[in-house]
Amino acid sequence: MISQKWAKLIKSLHLKKFRKAEQLFFVEGEKAVMEVLASGWPVKALFGTADFLGRHPDAAIAAELAHPCTASELEQVGTFTSNNAAIAVVELPHYAPFAEQNGDWVLVLDQINDPGNLGTIIRIADWYGIGHILCSTDTVDAFNPKVIASAKGSFLRVKLHYQPLAEVLGKVRQPVFGAYLGGESVHQLQLASSGGFIVLGNEANGISNELEPLISRRITIPAFGDAESLNVGIACAVIVDNLQRLSSTE
Incomplete structure (x- = not known):
């Protein structure tokens, strides 16, 4: 079973202030838990159903502490309405400050508030081989x-750096592309070289005024219908796909 102490701790990790204080977070669901156990990230505790632990006997070895529990207990302490597998309590990683690498594409997120959007963007970065995401300090944790x-396990392979964006972008050497409703079409861009920074703005307000002077090129996804805008995750996928394709043919 999940002890009262651990149940209280896991519930507290729903909130950013407690994740920061404890330097822990949790992962739930069979696939994501198995990925984190295989990753080498320090797992402080693993709570799994008898079925999960029976099918993955080596899972307990990768955690400092492992206990069987019921699906009902997992659902009470986690966020999933249905979880018949496991929850892992994991140490927060600590990354070095972002350092520009020539030729790399980097996503830059300016005040992205929706957790689902951020998770989707992390998966997109992983799919397209983007290893670093720069986030404004007020982007969702x-x-x-x-x-x-x-993020479906992609958080293990993509590093997110929370730093003042204007300070970082003011020093970079590669182009800074900003996603706007008006600008150069992503279908027809001419790229001088591979790599650069792709800035995506807040879901409601777009890229902040502070960053506008640092944008080298305004880019847009041409609309063929009457929708007012695209979800930021979808826009990210379209832009990254086009820039990766164009840079690979240069």
């Missing part, structure tokens, strides 16, 4: 349980 669930 990468280890929010809803972000982790939406």
Whole structure:
């Protein structure tokens, strides 16, 4: 069973202030838990159903502490309405400050608030081989349980750096592309070289005024219908796909 102490701790990790204080977060669901156990990230505790532990006998070895529990207990302490597998309590990673690497594409997120959007963007970065995401300090926390669930294990391979964006972008050497409703079409861009920074703005307000002077090129996804805008996760996928394709043919 999950002890009262651990249940209280896991419930507290739903909130950013307690994740920061404890330097822990949690992962739930069979696939994501198995990925984190295989990753080498320090797992402080593993709670799994008898079925999960029976099918994955080596899982307990990768955690400092492992206990069987019921699906009902997992659902009470986690965020999933249905979880018949496991929850892992994991140490927060600590990344070095972001350093620009020539030729790399980097996503830059300016005040992205929705956890589902951030999780989707992390998965897109992983799919297209983007290893680093720069986030404004007021972007939603990468280890929010809803972000982790939406990222589907990609959070293990993509590093998120929370730093003042104007300070970082003011020093970079590569082009800074900003996603706007008006600008150069992503279908027809001419790229001088591979790599650069792709800035995506807040879901409601777009890229902040502070960053506008640092944008080298305004880019847009041409509309063929009458929708007012695209979800930021969808826009990210379209832009990244086009820039990766164009840069690979240069």
